[in-house]
Amino acid sequence: xxxxxxxxxxxxxxxxxxxxxxxxxxxxxxxxxxxxxxxxxxxxxxxxxxxxxxxxxxxxxxxxxxxxxxxxxxxxxxxxxxxxxxxxxxxxxxxxxxxxxxxxxxxxxxxxxxxxxxxxxxxxxxxxxxxxxxxxxxxxxxxxxxxxxxxxxxxxxxxxxxxxxxxxxxxxxxxxxxxxxxxxxxxxxxxxxxxxxxxxxxxxxxxxxxxxxxxxxxxxxxxxxxxxxxx
Amino acid sequence: xxxxxxxxxxxxxxxxxxxxxxxxxxxxxxxxxxxxxxxxxxxxxxxxxxxxxxxxxxxxxxxxxxxxxxxxxxxxxxxxxxxxxxxxxxxxxxxxxxxxxxxxxxxxxxxxxxxxxxxxxxxxxxxxxxxxxxxxxxxxxxxxxxxxxxxxxxxxxxxxxxxxxxxxxxxxxxxxxxxxxxxxxxxxxxxxxxxxxxxxxxxxxxxxxxxxxxxxxxxxxxxxxxxxxxxxxxxxxxxxxxxxxxxxxxxxxxxxxxxxxxxxxxxxxxxxxxxxxxxxxxxxxxxxxxxxxxxxxxxxxxxxxxxxxxxxxxxxxxxxxxxxxxxxxxxxxxxxxxxxxxxxxxxxxxxxxxxxxxxxxxxxxxxxxxxxxxxxxxxxxxxxxxxxxxxxxxxxxxxxxxxxxxxxxxxxxxxxxxxxxxxxxxxxxxxxxxxxxxxxxxxxxxxxxxxxxxxxxxxxxxxxxxxxxxxxxxxxxxxxxxxxxxxxxxxxxxxxxxxxxxxxxxxxxxxxxxxxxxxxxxxxxxxxxxxxxxxxxxxxxxxxxxxxxxxxxxxxxxxxxxxxxxxxx
Amino acid sequence: xxxxxxxxxxxxxxxxxxxxxxxxxxxxxxxxxxxxxxxxxxxxxxxxxxxxxxxxxxxxxxxxxxxxxxxxxxxxxxxxxxxxxxxxxxxxxxxxxxxxxxxxxxxxxxxxxxxxxxxxxxxxxxxxxxxxxxxxxxxxxxxxxxxxxxxxxxxxxxxxxxxxxxxxxxxxxxxxxxxxxxxxxxxxxxx
Numbered sequence: 001x002x003x004x005x006x007x008x009x010x011x012x013x014x015x016x017x018x019x020x021x022x023x024x025x026x027x028x029x030x031x032x033x034x035x036x037x038x039x040x041x042x043x044x045x046x047x048x049x050x051x052x053x054x055x056x057x058x059x060x061x062x063x064x065x066x067x068x069x070x071x072x073x074x075x076x077x078x079x080x081x082x083x084x085x086x087x088x089x090x091x092x093x094x095x096x097x098x099x100x101x102x103x104x105x106x107x108x109x110x111x112x113x114x115x116x117x118x119x120x121x122x123x124x125x126x127x128x129x130x131x132x133x134x135x136x137x138x139x140x141x142x143x144x145x146x147x148x149x150x151x152x153x154x155x156x157x158x159x160x161x162x163x164x165x166x167x168x169x170x171x172x173x174x175x176x177x178x179x180x181x182x183x184x185x186x187x188x189x190x191x192x193x194x195x196x197x198x199x200x201x202x203x204x205x206x207x208x209x210x211x212x213x214x215x216x217x218x219x220x221x222x223x224x225x226x227x228x229x230x231x
Numbered sequence: 232x233x234x235x236x237x238x239x240x241x242x243x244x245x246x247x248x249x250x251x252x253x254x255x256x257x258x259x260x261x262x263x264x265x266x267x268x269x270x271x272x273x274x275x276x277x278x279x280x281x282x283x284x285x286x287x288x289x290x291x292x293x294x295x296x297x298x299x300x301x302x303x304x305x306x307x308x309x310x311x312x313x314x315x316x317x318x319x320x321x322x323x324x325x326x327x328x329x330x331x332x333x334x335x336x337x338x339x340x341x342x343x344x345x346x347x348x349x350x351x352x353x354x355x356x357x358x359x360x361x362x363x364x365x366x367x368x369x370x371x372x373x374x375x376x377x378x379x380x381x382x383x384x385x386x387x388x389x390x391x392x393x394x395x396x397x398x399x400x401x402x403x404x405x406x407x408x409x410x411x412x413x414x415x416x417x418x419x420x421x422x423x424x425x426x427x428x429x430x431x432x433x434x435x436x437x438x439x440x441x442x443x444x445x446x447x448x449x450x451x452x453x454x455x456x457x458x459x460x461x462x463x464x465x466x467x468x469x470x471x472x473x474x475x476x477x478x479x480x481x482x483x484x485x486x487x488x489x490x491x492x493x494x495x496x497x498x499x500x501x502x503x504x505x506x507x508x509x510x511x512x513x514x515x516x517x518x519x520x521x522x523x524x525x526x527x528x529x530x531x532x533x534x535x536x537x538x539x540x541x542x543x544x545x546x547x548x549x550x551x552x553x554x555x556x557x558x559x560x561x562x563x564x565x566x567x568x569x570x571x572x573x574x575x576x577x578x579x580x581x582x583x584x585x586x587x588x589x590x591x592x593x594x595x596x597x598x599x600x601x602x603x604x605x606x607x608x609x610x611x612x613x614x615x616x617x618x619x620x621x622x623x624x625x626x627x628x629x630x631x632x633x634x635x636x637x638x639x640x641x642x643x644x645x646x647x648x649x650x651x652x653x654x655x656x657x658x659x660x661x662x663x664x665x666x667x668x669x670x671x672x673x674x675x676x677x678x679x680x681x682x683x684x685x686x687x688x689x690x691x692x693x694x695x696x697x698x699x700x701x702x703x704x705x706x707x708x709x710x711x712x713x714x715x716x717x718x719x720x721x722x723x724x725x726x727x728x729x730x731x732x733x734x735x736x737x738x739x740x741x742x743x744x745x746x747x748x749x750x751x752x753x754x755x756x757x758x759x760x761x762x763x764x765x766x767x768x769x770x771x772x773x774x775x776x777x778x779x780x781x782x783x784x785x786x787x788x789x790x791x792x793x794x795x796x797x798x799x800x
Numbered sequence: 801x802x803x804x805x806x807x808x809x810x811x812x813x814x815x816x817x818x819x820x821x822x823x824x825x826x827x828x829x830x831x832x833x834x835x836x837x838x839x840x841x842x843x844x845x846x847x848x849x850x851x852x853x854x855x856x857x858x859x860x861x862x863x864x865x866x867x868x869x870x871x872x873x874x875x876x877x878x879x880x881x882x883x884x885x886x887x888x889x890x891x892x893x894x895x896x897x898x899x900x901x902x903x904x905x906x907x908x909x910x911x912x913x914x915x916x917x918x919x920x921x922x923x924x925x926x927x928x929x930x931x932x933x934x935x936x937x938x939x940x941x942x943x944x945x946x947x948x949x950x951x952x953x954x955x956x957x958x959x960x961x962x963x964x965x966x967x968x969x970x971x972x973x974x975x976x977x978x979x980x981x982x983x984x985x986x987x988x989x990x991x
Binding site for chain 2: 004005006015016019020023024026027030031034035037038039041042045046047048051052053054055056057058059063064066067068070071074075078079081082085086088089092093094109151152153155157159160162163164165166167168169170171173186188189190191192193194195196197198199201
């Protein structure tokens with residue numbers, strides 16, 4: 001079943017998956033208990049000639065306990081799920097680790113426009129590069145993406161990184177990720193954005209260190225002295 | 232009772248078309264909703280065909296273009312929620328049952344009731360019209376997020392979307408007036424002896440749903456006015472270039488949208504509780520706590536809405552508070568579910584069609600409720616938001632109430648509504664086919680979502696990572712077609728029984744509630760004399776009675792009456 | 801007292817009144833939603849004080865006075881209806897209607913002046929809210945005027961006597977419309 005998910009190649013993807021599995025195991029147990037009881041009671045207590053149903057109102061504490069105790073257990077499990085979930089949420093959507101590479105991503109009808117700051121590491125300067133569709137990043141480095149939209153709401157979705165963030169016009173929303181394995185990964189749009197929504201797709205190129213340098217040298221032949229990776 | 236009950240018989244138009252009789256109005260809502268169900272089912276067919284066999288010709292229609300696909304998903308959601316679920320569960324069942332179950336002649340405001348239906352009719356006409364105007368119908372999803380929905384250029388849809396907003400506004404007005412009617416009727420017109428806690432659960436559920444709707448729809452009405460103004464007048468409520476805020480719509484929408492799902496759910500729960508009690512010959516377990524739990528859930532439904540917006544651009548710090556409220560709201564519902572299961576314990580169960588649908592509804596709801604926990608967890612939602620996992624989740628919870636619940640209600644109250652019995656064999660076939668095909672559509676859909684397939688895309692084959700889903704999507708589509716075709720057993724049964732069904736007696740199910748004390752179908756003004764109520768609605772297998780049922784309006788026997796007098800003095 | 805005697809009624813409130821209260825309860829979130837949106841969006845952005853400076857405070861003050869007075873006249877109409885003094889009911893309803901029309905007239909003057917100066921609904925977010933909120937409110941005032949006119953005609957013709965409780969219900973609605981204005985006025989004109 002874990003092979004069913006797209007291959008996880010991000011540092012926090014495993015954390016997301018682990019909360020999924022936590023919830024999965026808890027809910028599966030409850031599923032079998034509740035549905036099992038339902039089916040068992042339906043079968044066991046089917047009408048038999050000469051047998052009357054029991055006049056049970058559920059208005060005493062002993063009777064209600066049968067419902068309240070499982071309820072209490074559920075509350076405890078829910079709290080557990082929430083606490084574990086909060087940690088992962090804070091890691092992904094809270095204060096991000098310092099950026100090694102920063103890119104701007106703009107959703108538009110119907111593709112992604114990526115703006116690279118170039119060797120000077122600043123946006124809005126001459127060496128900025130704007131490419132549609134392709135996001136090139138180095139593997140093993142923290143990538144910050146500043147997300148915005150040109151027109152309608154889109155959603156920046158990296159299934160292989162377990163990352164999703166809606167992009168909203170008029171806002172700049174930060175997101176971050178770190179890829180663990182070189183490869184090409186799709187960046188579909190995950191929010192209905194018009195008749196071209198289906199097919200709106202970008203590509204994340206996660207390069208090994210040398211390939212990334214090669215890519216940078218191709219793009220910025222002159223400004224090679226200061227790499228965008230800080231420090 | 233009073234001489235005003237008799238008046239000259241009304242002509243065809245006044246008694247069948249422009250009627251103020253709640254029973255006629257209920258049937259009018261039911262008929263119109265069944266028409267819309269056909270339309271909604273057709274949209275589902277086309278959507279599924281396109282997904283499974285992208286860009287091929289759907290039999291009976293042809294090629295589904297991308298913008299048409301967007302219109303289809305939009306109309307599917309809009310039709311099913313507002314023009315099928317609401318009219319059947321609230322307007323049809325609420326209208327039919329409330330006056331009968333409280334022993335009243337009709338609603339508190341019969342003419343307002345008639346007006347409510349006709350406003351809904353006009354809303355339907357407006358929505359149908361929106362399909363045929365230049366630019367086509369609304370295509371920004373049933374959720375209509377701006378800026379996509381706020382500017383014509385973004386979708387190419389012009390009047391179609393404006394009419395969509397107008398149709399919704401009219402629908403809201405219709406149900407607002409209906410809600411006012413339901414609540415006033417229940418507050419003021421209960422038969423003597425019918426205290427609040429002797430009301431059937433289904434009435435409580437209808438009333439709670441009415442209150443929730445009344446208090447939650449306002450912000451969306453405001454939002455719809457704002458969106459319409461953005462589109463027509465040039466305001467910029469939701470357009471950032473004019474200083475507006477796209478996310479504002481989402482808050483207004485979901486502030487209503489979340490309570491709305493409980494507005495749909497509660498009547499379904501009510502129906503299955505009634506049916507389960509009758510066909511288990513047992514009282515509803517924990518009747519009063521169920522009502523309290525439902526009311527608490529009603530309150531809580533107003534503070535969970537942003538769980539639809541975790542990755543929307545909302546301040547991430549808000550995710551956990553809403554996640555907590557979302558968890559809390561699952562508690563009263565779990566209570567209700569467990570109590571329903573407890574009602575089956577030591578019961579004496581008859582597997583009639585209504586009972587099968589009720590048990591099916593319960594089973595389906597449990598599954599849907601459990602998948603809700605995945606969606607409610609913010610980190611998991613990062614991945615599954617806007618994927619088919621969400622779609623699978625809400626189809627489980629909605630089908631539970633709207634499909635299985637409605638069918639349970641229709642099979643159960645058909646004899647009372649139409650004076651004839653439905654065919655049991657066809658009913659059972661209908662149930663099993665529906666249950667099997669429903670699950671074969673929507674269980675695999677969870678897997679499709681977990682693979683990452685996004686919502687509202689017309690062609691998953693355009694994405695490498697989704698290519699492995701082709702066989703599964705095709706399986707789902709074929710199951711969906713079979714599910715739709717299975718509904719013919721219901722349609723045939725319904726119409727055949729209307730014409731040739733066995734004549735129904737007053738109380739074919741030997742049930743306790745007041746609607747079963749009058750004729751099938753009830754005459755105009757329902758009861759020849761106003762009933763008096765002596766007990767709650769669930770005295771099944773009571774030690775006080777020889778039979779396994781004890782109607783609410785049967786007077787206490789003399790020795791019992793004397794004992795009661797002694798107890799209370 | 802034996803519960804099994806009379807029809808059970810929640811609080812012995814006549815159906816029309818119960819219905820009207822539920823209706824008003826549903827209207828509150830409509831304006832509540834708009835007002836909350838206005839507050840939240842306004843708190844989150846700058847420059848609104850600038851825009852609101854272009855509104856005519858004096859006219860709005862007059863309008864507030866007109867509506868408050870009309871709430872008083874509608875109460876007088878209700879009192880008259882309790883005494884079955886339908887001449888008086890008609891007079892006070894008539895006054896209420898005039899004051900309501902006055903309110904709408906002043907708003908019309910405001911709107912035309914603003915638009916003439918280039919401030920239209922498309923002039924930015926403040927103006928979107930201003931025209932949206934006062935426009936929706938104005939439509940509600942108009943609806944109230946229509947209801948009052950119908951009752952006024954009934955009072956003049958004498959047919960109102962059969963349904964005299966409707967004066968109170970119309971009054972309840974009118975007070976609601978007035979209260980919404982009491983919120984809109986400071987939010988738009990004073991802040």
